[in-house]
Amino acid sequence: MSDEGDLGAVAAKGRTRGIVARHAGILVALVAAWEISCRMGWLDPLFFPYPSAILLGFWRLYITQGNIWPHLGLTMLEVLVGFLAGSALGIALAVCVGMSDRLRRYLKPYVVVLEATPRIAIGPVIIAAFGFGWTSKTAIVMLVCFFAPFVNTLNGIVGVEPEKQSMFRSMGASKVQTFTKLLWPSALPEISAGLRLAMASALGGALVAEFIASNAGLGVLITQYTGTLNMASAFVCVLTLSALGYFIFRGMEELDRIVVFWSDGDRTDAMSRRRKAAWRAKMGTTS
Amino acid sequence: MADRGDRRDMSVIRAEALRKTFGGGAVVAVDDADFTVREGEFISLVGPSGCGKSTLLRMVAGLLDRSAGTLSIHGRDVTGPNPAVAMMFQKPTLLDWRTAIENVLLPSEIGGRVTDDDRRKAMGLLRLAGLEDFAFSFPSQLSGGMQQRVALARLLQTGADILLLDEPFGALDEFTREHLNVELMRIVGEVGATTLFVTHNIGEAIFLADRVFVMTPRPGRIAGIVEVPFERPRRPSLQQSAEFNALVSKVRATFETETTAGEDA
Amino acid sequence: MADRGDRRDMSVIRAEALRKTFGGGAVVAVDDADFTVREGEFISLVGPSGCGKSTLLRMVAGLLDRSAGTLSIHGRDVTGPNPAVAMMFQKPTLLDWRTAIENVLLPSEIGGRVTDDDRRKAMGLLRLAGLEDFAFSFPSQLSGGMQQRVALARLLQTGADILLLDEPFGALDEFTREHLNVELMRIVGEVGATTLFVTHNIGEAIFLADRVFVMTPRPGRIAGIVEVPFERPRRPSLQQSAEFNALVSKVRATFETETTAGEDA
Amino acid sequence: QDTTTINAVMPKQRSANYFPLIVGEALGYFEEEGIEVNLLPSDTPIPFVNFLRNGQADIAMLDSAEVLQAIAAGVDLNVIYEVMQTAPDGIAISGDSSITDVEELAGETVGLVSDRDRVTMQIALDARGMTEDDVTTVVVGEAGPTLAAAFRDQTVAAIAGSGPDWLAIQANGIPVKLITPEEVSNKPGNTFAVMASTLEEKGDAIEGYLRAWSKGMYVAEVDPEVVAQIARTAVPEEWEDPEFGQQYLNNAIRLNVSVTETLGGLNTETWSAIQPGMQKFGLIDEQVEPDRFLQPGPVEAANDFDRAEVEEEVAAWREANM
Amino acid sequence: MGHLAIRLVPVIKHLLVFAGLIALWELAAATGVIDVILLPEPHKIAASIWELYVENRTIYRHFIITFYEAFAGFLVGGVLGLALAVGSSLNDSFRRYVSPYAILLNVTPGLALTPIVIAWFGFGYSSKIALGAIVCFFPVFVNTLLALTRTDEDTLEMFRSMGASRAQVFWKLRVPAALPMIFAGFKIAITTALVGAVVAEFSQATAGIGVLMQRLSFSLNMSAAIAALLSMSLLGLILFSLIEILDDRVVFWRRTERMDAVGRRRRARWSVTDAATPGEPQGRKNLT
Numbered sequence A: 001m002s003d004e005g006d007l008g009a010v011a012a013k014g015r016t017r018g019i020v021a022r023h024a025g026i027l028v029a030l031v032a033a034w035e036i037s038c039r040m041g042w043l044d045p046l047f048f049p050y051p052s053a054i055l056l057g058f059w060r061l062y063i064t065q066g067n068i069w070p071h072l073g074l075t076m077l078e079v080l081v082g083f084l085a086g087s088a089l090g091i092a093l094a095v096c097v098g099m100s101d102r103l104r105r106y107l108k109p110y111v112v113v114l115e116a117t118p119r120i121a122i123g124p125v126i127i128a129a130f131g132f133g134w135t136s137k138t139a140i141v142m143l144v145c146f147f148a149p150f151v152n153t154l155n156g157i158v159g160v161e162p163e164k165q166s167m168f169r170s171m172g173a174s175k176v177q178t179f180t181k182l183l184w185p186s187a188l189p190e191i192s193a194g195l196r197l198a199m200a201s202a203l204g205g206a207l208v209a210e211f212i213a214s215n216a217g218l219g220v221l222i223t224q225y226t227g228t229l230n231m232a233s234a235f236v237c238v239l240t241l242s243a244l245g246y247f248i249f250r251g252m253e254e255l256d257r258i259v260v261f262w263s264d265g266d267r268t269d270a271m272s273r274r275r276k277a278a279w280r281a282k283m284g285t286t287s
Numbered sequence B, C: 001m002a003d004r005g006d007r008r009d010m011s012v013i014r015a016e017a018l019r020k021t022f023g024g025g026a027v028v029a030v031d032d033a034d035f036t037v038r039e040g041e042f043i044s045l046v047g048p049s050g051c052g053k054s055t056l057l058r059m060v061a062g063l064l065d066r067s068a069g070t071l072s073i074h075g076r077d078v079t080g081p082n083p084a085v086a087m088m089f090q091k092p093t094l095l096d097w098r099t100a101i102e103n104v105l106l107p108s109e110i111g112g113r114v115t116d117d118d119r120r121k122a123m124g125l126l127r128l129a130g131l132e133d134f135a136f137s138f139p140s141q142l143s144g145g146m147q148q149r150v151a152l153a154r155l156l157q158t159g160a161d162i163l164l165l166d167e168p169f170g171a172l173d174e175f176t177r178e179h180l181n182v183e184l185m186r187i188v189g190e191v192g193a194t195t196l197f198v199t200h201n202i203g204e205a206i207f208l209a210d211r212v213f214v215m216t217p218r219p220g221r222i223a224g225i226v227e228v229p230f231e232r233p234r235r236p237s238l239q240q241s242a243e244f245n246a247l248v249s250k251v252r253a254t255f256e257t258e259t260t261a262g263e264d265a
Numbered sequence D: 001q002d003t004t005t006i007n008a009v010m011p012k013q014r015s016a017n018y019f020p021l022i023v024g025e026a027l028g029y030f031e032e033e034g035i036e037v038n039l040l041p042s043d044t045p046i047p048f049v050n051f052l053r054n055g056q057a058d059i060a061m062l063d064s065a066e067v068l069q070a071i072a073a074g075v076d077l078n079v080i081y082e083v084m085q086t087a088p089d090g091i092a093i094s095g096d097s098s099i100t101d102v103e104e105l106a107g108e109t110v111g112l113v114s115d116r117d118r119v120t121m122q123i124a125l126d127a128r129g130m131t132e133d134d135v136t137t138v139v140v141g142e143a144g145p146t147l148a149a150a151f152r153d154q155t156v157a158a159i160a161g162s163g164p165d166w167l168a169i170q171a172n173g174i175p176v177k178l179i180t181p182e183e184v185s186n187k188p189g190n191t192f193a194v195m196a197s198t199l200e201e202k203g204d205a206i207e208g209y210l211r212a213w214s215k216g217m218y219v220a221e222v223d224p225e226v227v228a229q230i231a232r233t234a235v236p237e238e239w240e241d242p243e244f245g246q247q248y249l250n251n252a253i254r255l256n257v258s259v260t261e262t263l264g265g266l267n268t269e270t271w272s273a274i275q276p277g278m279q280k281f282g283l284i285d286e287q288v289e290p291d292r293f294l295q296p297g298p299v300e301a302a303n304d305f306d307r308a309e310v311e312e313e314v315a316a317w318r319e320a321n322m
Numbered sequence E: 001m002g003h004l005a006i007r008l009v010p011v012i013k014h015l016l017v018f019a020g021l022i023a024l025w026e027l028a029a030a031t032g033v034i035d036v037i038l039l040p041e042p043h044k045i046a047a048s049i050w051e052l053y054v055e056n057r058t059i060y061r062h063f064i065i066t067f068y069e070a071f072a073g074f075l076v077g078g079v080l081g082l083a084l085a086v087g088s089s090l091n092d093s094f095r096r097y098v099s100p101y102a103i104l105l106n107v108t109p110g111l112a113l114t115p116i117v118i119a120w121f122g123f124g125y126s127s128k129i130a131l132g133a134i135v136c137f138f139p140v141f142v143n144t145l146l147a148l149t150r151t152d153e154d155t156l157e158m159f160r161s162m163g164a165s166r167a168q169v170f171w172k173l174r175v176p177a178a179l180p181m182i183f184a185g186f187k188i189a190i191t192t193a194l195v196g197a198v199v200a201e202f203s204q205a206t207a208g209i210g211v212l213m214q215r216l217s218f219s220l221n222m223s224a225a226i227a228a229l230l231s232m233s234l235l236g237l238i239l240f241s242l243i244e245i246l247d248d249r250v251v252f253w254r255r256t257e258r259m260d261a262v263g264r265r266r267r268a269r270w271s272v273t274d275a276a277t278p279g280e281p282q283g284r285k286n287l288t
């Protein structure tokens, strides 16, 4: 799995005010070019509605009508639940598989086949199997979110230095202790990268599920709007999705920095100070 | 000392015709090793790369099953890891997400609940290792030498009376290494632990040890045992003495008759 | 030798009041270094970790701008990398996707077209390094020592007459290291290159060098220069001689007055 | 009293397209019957019939091909109501096109809204003595803008699909003309189908559902403005452009309101007439007697309501809400 | 022979486990635990596979079409990703302006983009290729960019000390050093491109495995639909293996056998007129 975090870090590094201004400038220029292209007839408003119309759409959907909120909420709920369940399952299974060589050997071919299958194609089959309720939608998001955490967790656990494992054995650590104190934290950076990948695809999974069968959600809103050729409003939904995805992506990066604090110098310093204070507080009272 | 039982009581580690093969007998890593280590003794183990030093140590630690022979610790057969034995590896193997003191406390945690006594002992060991100021630093904030000292403190925190060290300072520069050797000798002396110490460095081996075991390359046999007569405490300047150099030459000779000169593994 | 010009002609590297700071002057890595290196001379540079040895070397190689002072090579001011100077690093830094011989040919490629002469020279250097049979092996198929020998051949392929070596054998075990030292001495002697050699190992420093520069820890100054009087060619057994040990003690003394015992960077 | 939930599978979510449903819900007709409708909108490629079979759905809106295929596959399906009688499958062309008959499509590209509309095209071509090989076909997909662009730009000469497919396009002011040959227009429209067993177990509830639906449908005849007002609150998404919303609703009403005597009446003849064509193009293996699956009973029950009462209620609602 | 038998043992074990799972599935279907209407029994699926592949052979055309779409999508997206990553690696401000949009494109579900893509690229294969390219662009971009910017500092310094030009550093060091990671990106990208192609097929297509699957499931032929789904997995595996084989060839310096082969070839090509080409090393020295 690729580690997308660093790219964000690269982008984040240059987050000074001047650069933000320049980015905004570029964005405005792009939008203006789009508007002009539409007005000059170079872009087909059926596919690229006027940016001004999209802006109005934002105002309408979010403020005057406010009808996007329940859909947005539902989609986010599906994403969240599916993501949590799918990645939890992926991680849990990877942990089992990672602790047992035999299970790993026997499971591998199936994982490879499932991984090569476009998950979206399984969508209708899942709806067929799980019905129309929230379970099927959650199941689709789960399926989409399952693999990256699974593969990364497995890699993380299997990749723990054998010397460290020997050290734990020589201390007489139990399997549980080895797992909680060594394997899990060692795998955390990779798990976190896997979660980031999963989160990016969770949104797509929810959308597919809603396209296939649903009463509400951003996917439904999009079909409704495109079905009635109200493209400006449809774009509002798509852009909402993009923004959501972007912030989730960034949020996950931030989470990674907090959880895997030891890969970042400043955070390590801060954590070091915190632990010291905690020790002082504890040992000060007892001794 | 009272004559409780015979001399056997004094021997902490006993190996007889100890043998370890890998790959279904294809690779003989340790062949026919016979030795005893007495209580409180410091043994250095030298030999060319791949001769089976680590394998031997791992068998003593109970991390590896032997293929043949007998091996006992305190008179009991070795069947698995033993709380009386603690091992330290070439790499510090510290946990990146724990501060130095938390790393030192790891053996206590694994043994059960961590008491305040454990905490005080850990801090004391860090002080001994000259790292009191760095108790709350994370491994990535420490230099290689400091990390090794943390690992040493962790080793001692186990409370084991048999210490196995597998080239613990191999990755460090000579100055740090020399300093840590002196520290190690002092600490081990204080604790009175029995020690098996693997190294590539003949000078280091002699400087630290009561006896030096010299191993041959594949199949690893113990080709010679050299007694080191120097009094303790030893000072670094000992290494410039003529006697010391004579002993280095002697070990080197045992060695070179076995190894084809200058081939790297 | 004819008295062509004055003695200055003989000095290949000249540094005066050379200084390097990092972080806007916050860290003084090299302070006020004054030295000259004469043609064909072998200089060893020792000092504790972080004292500025690498910084000094990188300034000479033109990889790092100095903060103050003068630095010239063959009488010309150093402003950037110079084809007359070649550097070798602690890690072999070989390219994994090139065979040994192709790695050796890299400097020729970077200099322009590769001629048959270059190829012959490269193969000759590999032969000199005892690696003729491995010319078409890839780095991952070679042991650490072999890789370092390839890097050494590559260093010589540059045709530079000033060689800078930054702890080139630091990562190797003692036996391989000793062997490579002898090789290095022989090859450098044959080529007649001027050499600056950084090491942590005092014995090694003395064994190889005409003069040993001892550096102090932060800010890195050249605290002392020790002349090594031994005739060449030198044999490994030299290291067991009393004179040798006396010299080691002397360097160590220069050192220990400067270093607070055992503090690592 | 306790309410029964009816799970209904339909191709789309609540919309003016199904105004009888939203009107029936707004005016409390379903409630009166003790029914709650759980709409299960799903993408057409999903085989609705399977959900009837495994009990996840009680009633499904199916087109004639689906019904016949399911019957052929041995599913014990009953057709109980014809929902959109004037929404049969057909061949549409751009309003600006010079084509007037299917004959003229020879050598042209014909778009299919989905792969299943191939049969419609085949039957239409067959009616003019042509075969599929006389035209080039391309599936254009159900996505609104692509379909609309295909019409507007005439990237395809004609498009085979069904009535609801052009609703939005027409409402957006893109002219659409139909050149469907007689043979195809005689096809039955969209129907409500249930499993025979469901009809036995939940007969009352199903009848109640159909009755409420019929009353909703009848409201459009009484007062379309009330329907518009109800739709506006139920699906504001379709009314962001009020003009579009009204157009869209008008078209939907035209498609939905029954032309038979009874609302949702079943037509045995069209069910027989359509089958030879389907058999010819391999959609079904053999023809089936329509009596085997047409179940007229519920239609009667569905029409069993007092129209005057509905008219009064509509007037009252108008009074209160407009 | 005995050797072969030993190598066969794990295969047989795997087959046994597989057979056990199938039997379990059959059992679950027979006892009604699994709804056979939605998830048919394995033997029915096997029969459908036989029918699709051997009897009426309808699947091959669709298979090839989807293969073509996915592969072409991968090529286009891969080239785009490579080009933008190279540009970004060479120029910091280029990277700063490109990467937010790259992330944005990545997090926008491809499905939402299909109408636009179809509008631009039409009803033919090109719209499927385009969607494949859009969704597979990102993994290539990220991996290439990271790999090109994370070159080993020491090796970089060695090149500088030899006075290498920027172009030399790029071609002789950065690119080859980045290859393993670039290929890791390719491996993710190629299955992603398949997803893109299938998604586009679902929403609009005349032929392809996605279409076939829809058609089959619509005609209530669930066993054949699942056979089509499995064909998609097969397609994914084939595409993945193609990249893996290429990876093994190009990044040859990870496997001893490949290195030996390449080493021999280079030895054979070594052309220096008078320097005797050294022979094979006599009795390989022991390497650890």
Ligand SMILES: Nc1ncnc2c1ncn2[C@@H]1O[C@H](COP(=O)(O)OP(=O)(O)OP(=O)(O)O)[C@@H](O)[C@H]1O
Pocket (backbone or CB within 6 Å): B022, B023, B027, B028, B029, B047, B048, B049, B050, B051, B052, B053, B054, B055, B056, B218
């Ligand atoms: N798990 C294993 N499987 C197969 N062979 C092994 C294994 N562990 C060690 N060996 C082999 O056993 C021999 C001895 O290895 P060992 O690690 O004990 O050597 P060593 O003396 O510690 O070497 P070094 O100084 O390089 O650490 C080597 O030839 C090695 O290849």
Ligand SMILES: Nc1ncnc2c1ncn2[C@@H]1O[C@H](COP(=O)(O)OP(=O)(O)OP(=O)(O)O)[C@@H](O)[C@H]1O
Pocket (backbone or CB within 6 Å): C022, C023, C027, C028, C029, C047, C048, C049, C050, C051, C052, C053, C054, C055, C056, C218
């Ligand atoms: N790029 C840099 N930025 C800031 N400080 C630096 C940089 N490079 C080196 N230093 C500092 O300069 C000092 C000297 O570093 P240098 O690498 O020259 O030491 P050294 O003697 O080579 O050490 P070692 O033996 O560990 O290689 C150190 O304190 C180091 O932290």
Ligand SMILES: [Mg+2]
Pocket (backbone or CB within 6 Å): B053, B054, B055, B166
């Ligand atoms: Mg070892």
Ligand SMILES: [Mg+2]
Pocket (backbone or CB within 6 Å): C053, C054, C055, C166
């Ligand atoms: Mg250095």
